[in-house]
Amino acid sequence: MPVSLDWMIKHLNIELIITNSYILKNSKYKDEILKKGLHKFFGFDGVIYTDSGTFQMYSQGRANISNEETIAFQKAIGSDIITPLDLFTLPSDDKKTARLKLEKSFERSSLLEKMHESYSLPLQGGLYVDLRKKAALLANKYEPAVYAIGGIVPLMESYDFLNLVKVVYAVKSLLKPNVPVHAFGAGHPLVLPLLVLLGVDVFDSASYALYAYDRRMICPHRTYNVDELEYFPCSCRYCEAEIPKDLTTEELAKHNLTVIFEELESIKEAIHEGTLYEYVEYKLGARPELVKAYRWIMRSANKWLQSYEPMSRKRGFLTRDESFKRPLVKHTKNRLSYVKSSCQEVESFMGKIPLSLALSYPFSQVSTYKHEYSWYAESIYFMNKEPLSFIKDVLAYQFRDDFSYKVKWENVKFIYSKTTKRLREVRYKNKVMLTLRSYDNLFVPRDEFYYFLKSQNINFPYKVKVFKEAEPFVKSGRNVFAKFVKDVKGAFQPQDFIAILSEDGRDFLGWGQALLSHKEIPYFKRGVAVKRK
């Protein structure tokens, strides 16, 4: 290894290491590891995940070990996540072989399930989408620590990203959402953004070292042959050599690892900021195979991705023709179908929309290379002049329901900002009921709004009921953990405002914002489902 684990622990933000038990078992350190245990041997107190000899069977032709042996060894050395000896499926395997390997792999995993171990469940199936789906459905009956999508390294090696995303999507879209998903052997900055978009959580790769031995330099958008470089397109800590040619294998390996981790940080920052699609599309420009894969996703995985589409983001950029196929666009079309506006229509990047919605997300937040608008002043004028029409339309759009058109808006008062002169609040009998959020022109509801609707027997569409034991916590303003959610109503999505009700559904406990979609909450046993304020 060109880089020591000590160095990695010290210099990289590593949360988990994956190491190969087959290699350890055949190394001179075997006895020492058995005696000390993995954690002490490596001096790492994070999670240690061990792989079996499967990949070696593929890359070296054979591995001299049985499923029982590798499991016993991984257990003996104190692995936190054990991997069975599954059967690596090649892209060239025929369907019968792929099916047999899939079934055999499950058989081998069953042993770990029976042992109640913390383990990784490898999912094979080759290039056969129906087998991959079958694997996912079977996998949902197991309780592993992680699902691992196997047999994809040859696809990444040959830049066959189209088949890679087909396989990953087939599996991930059917798996229970509460178990993390690992893409075995994925680590190049080129594919990481796409895989994250498809919901992959865990990555591992030895490419940093293998590429370094091969004199290949991983950069965010491509790989260079370091000896062919005339200039020095990197300034990382390990690229201090005078010219690229002078980089040692160790420096190159450190560089490669650093770039991979920087990529993960960039992706996390994009998720944090709400710009993952922007980031993914930026990186598409690096290879035509990525475009091919993304176009497939926009076509075939769109509906699934729509269910994770948040209600709003601070901003958005559409920079490619493919951008107009984003789940955002299709999801927004769906939201628009609930609006029964009678106001004038204006042109948006998605075609004609009611003027009442022109300032709401995404119409005035998203910028494209094709469109420029001149309705800002006009839509502010409309909002201030006809607040009720405006409110009805925005609520229908925001909550995908027609309740706003049924409500009797009596004793309601509109408050305007003194500085911006724009509508700011809706009050009922002088109590604030709705606040208009400035950055996306959508409403933040207050408790009074729920009572106002209830007094007219109007049903608010997005609701969760919480178990009795959680009621006092919710009342005091605490977040709602997924395991305390008894019941979910309405097709709400991340960031949507939802009413939190008591177990019997009679008492309103407060408003919250969904962190998960309505589809995910029932699966999760840990973590926050609904955020307060």
Add this chain to the structure above:
Amino acid sequence: MPVSLDWMIKHLNIELIITNSYILKNSKYKDEILKKGLHKFFGFDGVIYTDSGTFQMYSQGRANISNEETIAFQKAIGSDIITPLDLFTLPSDDKKTARLKLEKSFERSSLLEKMHESYSLPLQGGLYVDLRKKAALLANKYEPAVYAIGGIVPLMESYDFLNLVKVVYAVKSLLKPNVPVHAFGAGHPLVLPLLVLLGVDVFDSASYALYAYDRRMICPHRTYNVDELEYFPCSCRYCEAEIPKDLTTEELAKHNLTVIFEELESIKEAIHEGTLYEYVEYKLGARPELVKAYRWIMRSANKWLQSYEPMSRKRGFLTRDESFKRPLVKHTKNRLSYVKSSCQEVESFMGKIPLSLALSYPFSQVSTYKHEYSWYAESIYFMNKEPLSFIKDVLAYQFRDDFSYKVKWENVKFIYSKTTKRLREVRYKNKVMLTLRSYDNLFVPRDEFYYFLKSQNINFPYKVKVFKEAEPFVKSGRNVFAKFVKDVKGAFQPQDFIAILSEDGRDFLGWGQALLSHKEIPYFKRGVAVKRK
């Protein structure tokens, strides 16, 4: 200044520094600089280029200096490139004002021209393309060290890249090609690739420092507010802090500078490798305004860019819908118009093409996200079976001429590779005349080919004549310097093979490959025009 010049000289690959004489003149160091001279004062023996107070007049409203004063001061301190006090034109200036400022700026530059100084000629004109063109045509009568496009900082600050490229193109496409062009104040990694594509050579920017004071972190594809970052999307030498928030102004400034220089290195590497369009298109994904600007370039600057399109590249990626509008595509269509093939047609990324050309650049070198081909075996079969049809078509395509169809191909023999079984050489009376280059399936001509054509009174279309004094050097295999080229014939482009003839045009001296297009060579007084072998 958050970063010292000593640090910059030590850590960055700086070839030239630009410093502001107005600020120096008003600093406490004025007398010291006057006494020691700029180079000694800064301890820098590279080129020092001084700016006048123009930008300060714009950004601070006024500068208390005359044209004569600033020129005298810059001369006194030993500046290598002096800038007159031109008049900064605002995007909001009306046309009359812009024209007056332009004319006044030229008047002020004239003083330096008369003094025979090494100076920078600032070109103004605001957003008025016709004034920018007028400026370029006027500028061609001057002999400055560098042309400087002024008044563009406000465009970059407001992400108005569309007007930026309109202005830069208007100027650059009309300027003499032998004088370097400087884009005043351009330095963000977002715009550098586009500006290089349009032919800008010199950049300067104080943004590294200004942004650092403002807590803004420049990254290759965007700017982050460093205090809002949750993750750390950089691993440069100066990003060693635990979290981004902890970066000091000095570290941030060093980071910003490092990223800007890394961007320049990446661009240079792309030029070196022949993948500048790929790189520019990759970066387009960062902002819709870049896409807007690029689409305009592909539409309006395409013909001009085509004249710089090299005959061949090792590979190419088309990753956006915009890619299909590249000069490459239009230029290739032009090449195809010379082919009078009677062979079968096949589908390429550009539509139908003769099978005889399917292996030639760019048809089998360029990969896209839309196309996959199956004619490889078929086209090799055709080439081997009907070599003469193949040769005629490729030569017509390669040299944009119909001479290959007029030649009597008698006493000609085709040689096939023993290993690849593919056509490799064309011989005439057993002497090698043409070699087929494997990576792009185009021909490399040998001396014998010229004599073969001459014996049939066939005119080879691409030629240069060199002055008598250079003839012996060319005969001995040396490169041809631009200043020794007497005459240029044919619309050849970079990398095209051209026949080098004696001054009187009677003797063939050898083949060479153009490094410049036929349009550029007459202007250059320095550097190699035609490369040998």
